[in-house]
Amino acid sequence: MIYPMKLTVNDELIELEVPAHRTLLEVLRNDLGLKGTKEGCGAGECGACTVLLDDEPVNACLILALQADGKRVTTIEGLSKGSNLHAIQEAFIRHGAIQCGFCTPGMILSAKALLERTPNPTEKEVRRSLVGNFCRCTGYQKIVEAILSLAKRGDG
Amino acid sequence: MRLKPFEFLNPSSLEDVFELLVRYGNEAKCLAGGTDLLVQMKQRRILPKRLINLLPLSELKGIHKAEDSLRIGALTRHVDLERSAFLEKGWNLLALAATKIGSPQIRHLGTIGGNLCNASPSADTAPPLLVLHATVCLSSLKGNRQIPLEAFLTGPGQTGLREDEILKEVILPKPPEGSLFTYLKLGRRKSMDLALVSVAVLVTINPERKTFEQVRLALGSVAPTPIRARAAEKQLGGNLIGEEAIREAAETAAQECQPMTDLRATAEYRREMVKVLVERAVKQSLGFPIPPTGI
Amino acid sequence: MGNYSMIGHSVPQIDARDKVRGMTEFVSDLQLPGMLYGKILRSSYPHARILHIDSSKARRLKGVKAVVTAEDTPRVPFGPRTEDWTILAVDKVRFVGDEVAAVAAVDEETAEEALDLIRVEYEELPAVFDPIEAMQPGAPLIHGKERNIVSEFQLNKGDIERAFQECAVVYSAHYFTNQVYQAYLEPMACVVQCDPSGRLTFYLATQIPSMTRITYAKALGLPLEKIRVVVPPYGGAFGAKMETNLHLAGAILSQKTQKPVRMVNNREEDFMAGNPRVPMYIDLKVGASQQGKLIAKEVKIIGASGARAVYSMAIVATACYRVDSLYRFEHLRTEGVTVYTNTVPTSCFRGFGNAQMTFALESTLDMIAEALKMDPAELRIKNGLKTGEVSIHGWQIGSSGLEECVQKAVEASGWKRKREEKRFGHGIGLACCNHVSGNRAFSREFDGGAGIVRIGREGKVLVYHGESDMGQGQKTVFAQIVAEELGVGLDRIEVAQVDTDLSPFGMGSFATRGTVFGGNGVKAAARHAKEQLCEIAAELFETVPSQLELREGKISVIGEPERSLSFEKVVEIGVLRRGGAPIVGTGFWVPDTVLPDPITKYGNISPAYPFACQIAEVEVDTETGHVTVLQYTAAHDVGKAVNPMAIEGQIEGGVVQGIGWALMENMVVEKGKVLNPDFRDYVMPGPLDIPPIHSFLVEPVDPNGPFGAKGIGEPALNPSTAAVANAIYDAIGIRFTELPITPEKILRALKDHQKNK
CATH class of the missing domain: 3.30.390.50 (CO dehydrogenase flavoprotein, C-terminal domain)
Known part of the structure; x- marks a missing residue:
């Protein structure tokens, strides 16, 4: 059975029809071609599929698309405007926080969610915010450094 | 692994939910945050024919403070517990436990009701709720009944929830002064x-x-x-x-x-x-x- | 040392902008017109005869385009080393996860559904899971080989018996290194497309594109030219991503359907049919003189290859003797056996056997240091090979920064002070390692690296190589090397994806060889292009090429900066004068490595040998057994560091994998079945489980590496398990010889220890 739904993806309202068992991840990747959102485990353990749902980080592999009906989704593709990168993206590049890059989209979105709630995080807070984003290449250090470089020191 | 097809039921009220439960019995499962249920379905451990989507039901959301108690809607997410100003003093124990669940991603989806109904022996919200003397309010067409959480949890993956019931809310009495x-x-x-x-x-x-x-x-x-x-x-x-x-x-x-x-x-x-x-x-x-x- | 504009600079990966925007198309993102989705039916038995396969129901399912079994394959035995594979199981299955049949359908869901409809009748056979049991008489034979032995390795030098008698200290122990999983974030994947002429294009996540092509040609019974391998970006490998039946099943399905087919393992499949680390039993005995001179080493290793040999015998061989070129042993007795078991085939994982042996050796060395009342750091310095030495196996150490690594790590970690401040539960431990930058023994027929540099009219430099960037940043290093040679900025350089139709033949990315081999290859190619540019410019300036230099995007007469032209102007003039032909530089590099003698193993397997010293500081919770790594210091001899930031990234990632292996990572296998094929129960360190990692680069200029560089990939992990184990020993006085060192093991040992007091 096919169900109609609406989704605002990266500021664009999209109407689509999906079967009930389709996950948000499958809709993003297969129906909308937004392949920046990755599948690493399918069970909510690796965080490669992290997207922001109404500005909050969630595992797109653990949500039915229909559960997101009427909500706002931000994927990695929605972060940069044209050739202007988001500050977090710039920081990841500058600090060498990227190796294979498969975890990077989810990692950046988790960082965004953190910095929006906690503009001046401690290192511990940064690390805690990333526990759901698995990275096997970098050992996390440069990722943590990149995010900390954006902490708004002194004004918090 | 991909999910197998099922029917998606979108009730608009609690009454709808109850009726669907009566109609479909064990062929239907209630879907809250989905962080446990969808994984079990992907792993083919359970294959419900129908999912009843509880998420839009505002009756099941929110934390309400009464004079001597706190009522936590079943759909309250772990992240809501972490952030709620109501969870002060002894009740704060629950918020503390919620911060230790999975990842931020999971805590933004998973709910207290889901955590309890999934009935894992390792459920993080359960030990705090037990010491807070929590009762759960179970609801069906026949009305509400309240039982202590301790009686609700009956075994691994097993609860005192009847086929026609849902867990509506968790009720916490006021913890002792100076807890x-x-x-x-x-x-x-x-x-x-x-x-x-x-x-x-x-x-x-x-x-x-x-x-x-x-x-x-x-x-x-x-x-x-x-x-x-x-x-x-x-x-x-x-x-x-x-x-x-x-x-x-x-x-x-x-x-x-x-x-x-x-x-x-x-x-x-x-x-x-x-x-x-x-x-x-x-x-x-x-x-x-x-x-x-x-x- | 030269004054470089590119080499030695920390630059981000050249494709980082795509990666942060989610624009990088990984293998599992590829979508070709008309593409189908393939899935594999895997055995749920560890050892069974296939009596009958009924796929009729699956074939009838709507959306299914092909169902294939061994009948549809050439059934030619093949394999990268021993020919013990077939694409799909012929007659019997040998491990849980073995490939039995494959389906192509219009989507993944339909393909999965079709798998459920295939009925396979099996007759279960007795199975064997442990290599020691598999070697016993009467054990079930997996490939019909006597005692299930894949291969044996022996190496004896000197007079071991007498040597041990003369040693002041002899320490022997039995070690076990367990089976761990690489856990790259993108599971194994491919897209295979069969064109109307029957030619197959494989889009693969593979570390060894050219060698994979050769193996697959044999498996498919096709001439080499009928196979093209393209390597898009892929999400990590750490040794695992070489040949796999996943790719070949995709090929069969594509041949059958004449459509492109994408195959992606789900995570569970990747655990049960990937290529985890070769588990080893290691009996090690080492003797030293009273002065702390290491004299004799006796080792016996039994490694479990799983149900296919893959590269396991080479990995066991490496474990047997690579460390002999770290320290100056004089007497050796070595025996290695590689044995089939009814478990997932094991293979390469960062360290290639040297990581397993380094755990055993470096644990042992600390016990010897203790017996001699010697500082463990001093013991390493005293015995470590130095620049210019030739090891017992003929390895020519062109540069060794080992001593400096030890000194740096000791100094930075506060080693001396922390060793003295004894407090139960708190400890600090050190371990060293050597490694190679390329392994001559890996491919018998040749050794070398090559590159092509193509400069078009617009001045864009396109670099072709035959290696493989699995995410470590190899492309960026190649770009830096070419930019340095041509005196241009990185923005001018692009590194082409490996495509066997266009790229040079390369051995690929393993054995920490990328920087040295690929780097030297593209450097030679850039130099060739530069020569041509200089010839063109010499004509314009009416001088000789040797009077010209390429710097800052210009070609100038040396010492006369006013006589210069921009790089792109010279290129443009050259291309137009040559009838439009691009400037193409081709180059190669063949090192004077020596293939080890089959009997004596004497040779020189690598052009450059990296070294390292790592120090872990731990706190052991003596009530729970949990270990917290508080600080980590890693000093690595990397030769001239081409990209320090990338090297630090390699070190940090390697150390975390090593800490994970030391403390928690373990594939739990029961009766051949992996019980924890997911990230929930295959636990790895998260961001809260790891300490700050302080990296130090020691940079002796190596005579063979490009600009003096050596490799870093594997040494980053090799010593980490031993460093942690040694720190735990320092903390609680208990020696752990089996990995991982879990809280339960620690607690049990602490209790036993107290009882025995």
Whole structure:
């Protein structure tokens, strides 16, 4: 059975029809071609599929698309405007926080969610915010450094 | 692995839910946050023909404070527990436990109702709720009934929920004045893990007489359900506060649990860790220093 | 040392902008017109005869385009080393996860559904899971080989018996290194497309494109030219991503359907049919003189290859003797056996056997240091090979920064002070390692690296190589090397994806060889292009090429900066004068490595040998057994560091994998079945489980590496398990010889220890 739904993806309202068992991840990747959102485990353990749902980080592999009906989704593709990168993206590049890059989209979105709630995080807070984003290449250090470089020191 | 097809039912009210439950019985499953259910479905451990989407039901959301109690809607997410201003004093124990669940991503989806209905022996919200004397309100066409959480959790993956019922809310009575509390969770790593052992403790003390008054202890992952450690509680209640007494009670707790061996840990280790964690948890609740422990 | 504009600079990966925007198309993102989705039916038995396969129901399912079994394949035995594979199981299955049949359908869901409809009748056979049991008489034979032995390795030098008698200290122990999983974030994947002429294009996540092509040609019974391998970006490998039946099943399905087919393992499949680390039993005995001179080493290793040999015998061989070129042993007795078991085939994982042996050796060395009352750091310095030495196996150490690594790590970690401040539960431990930058023994027929540099009219430099960037940043290093040679900025350089139709033949990315081999290859190619540019410019300036230099995007007469032209102007003039032909530089580099003698193993397997010293500081919770790594210091001899930031990234990632292996990572296998094929129960360190990692680069200029560089990939992990184990020993006085060192093991040992007191 096919169900109609609406989704605002990266500021664009999209109407689509999906079967009930389709996950948000499958809709993003297969129906909308937004392949920046990755599948690493399918069970909510690796965080490669992290997207922001109404500005909050969630595992797109653990949500039915229909559960997101009427909500706002931000994927990695929605972060940069044209050739202007988001500050977090710039920081990841500058600090060498990227190796294979498969975890990077989810990692950046988790960082965004953190910095929006906690503009001046401690290192511990940064690390805690990333526990759901698995990275096997970098050992996390440069990722943590990149995010900390954006902490708004002194004004918090 | 991909999900198998099913029908998606979008009720617009609680009554709709009840009717759907009556109509479809065990062919239908209620969907809350989905963080456990969808994984089980992907792994083909359960294959419901229908999912009843509870998420839009505002009746099941939110935390409401009454004079002497707190009512937490079943769809309240872990992240809402973490952030709620209502979860103050003794109730804050629940918020503390919620921060130790999975990842931020999981905490933004998973709900307290889902956590309890999934009925894992390692459910992080259960031990705090047990020591907070939580009751659950179960709802069906026939009306509401309230049972203590302890009676609700009947076994691994098993609850006292009838086929036509849903868990509507969790009710917390006011914790005793001056409650001291903590939650310790030991995993294999410092995040993103299921508890090998978890301990929730809530105590009150008489500072003049330097005695324990009320002592409540609950353990996770060391029995078919999260349990109260009543013998250990009894041992401490009313007695002088002292390291030796705490240690002895911790040993009693280790004796009264029924841990299992699985690929995460042996029963012996879990039992031993109950001893260590109960001792540390009681000490920490009293403000004694303890080594950094667990998640 | 030269004054470089590119080499030695920390630059971000050249494709980082795509990666942060989610624009990088990984293999599992590829979508070709008309593409189908393939899935594999895997055995749920560890050892069974296939009596009958009924796929009729699956074939009838709507959306299914092909169902294939061994009948549809050439059934030619093949394999990268021993020919013990077939694409799909012929007659019997040998491990849980073995490939039995494959389906192509219009989507993944339909393909999965079709798998459920295939009925396979099996007759279960007795199975064997442990290599020691598999070697016993009467054990079930997995490939019909006597005692299930894949291969044996022996190497004896000197007079071991007498040597041990003369040693002041002899320490022997039995070690076990367990089976761990690489856990790259993108599971194994491919897209295979069969064109109407029957030519197959494989879009693969593979570390060894050219060698994979050769193996697959044999498996498919096709001439080499009928196979093209393209390597898009892929999400990590750490040794695992070489040949796999996943790719070949995709090829069969594509041949059958004449459509492109994408195959992606789900995580569970990747655990049960990937290529985890070869588990090893290691009996090690080492003797030293009173002065701390290491004299004799006796080792016996039994490694479990799983149900296919893959590269396991080479990995066991490496474990047997690579460390002999770290320290100056004089007497050796070595025996290695590689044995089939009914478990997932094991293979390469960062360290290639040297990581397993380094755990054993470096643990042992600390016990010897203790017996001699010697500082463990001093013991390493005293015995470590130095620049210019030739090891017992003929390895020519062109540069060794080992001593400096030890000194740096010791100094930075506060080693001396922390060793003295004894507190139960707190400890600090050190371990060293050597490694190679390329392994001559890996491919018998040749050794070398090559590159092509193509400069078009617009001045864009396109670099072709035959290696493989699995995410470590190899492309960026190649770009830096070419930019340095041509005196241009990185923005001018692009590194082409490997495509066997266009790229040079390369051995690929393993054995920490990328920087040295690929780097030297593209450097030679850039130099060739530069020569041509200089010839063109010499004509314009009416001088000789040797009077010209390429710097800052200009070609100038040396010492006369006013006589210069921009790089792109010279290129443009050259291309137009040559009838439009691009400037193409081709180059190669063949090192004077020596293939080891089959009997004596004497040779020189690598052009450059990296070294390292790592120090871990730990706190052991003696009530829970949990270990917290507080600080980590890693000093690595990397030769001239081409990209320090990338090297630090390699070190940090390697150390975390090593800490994970030391403390928690373990594939739990029961009766051949992996019980924890997911990230929930295959636990790895998360961001809260790891300490700050302080990296130090020691940079002796190596005579063979490009600009003096050596490799870093594997040494980053090699010593980490031993460093942690040694720190735990320092903390609680208990020696752990089996990995991982879990809280339960620690607690049990602490209790036993107290009882025995």
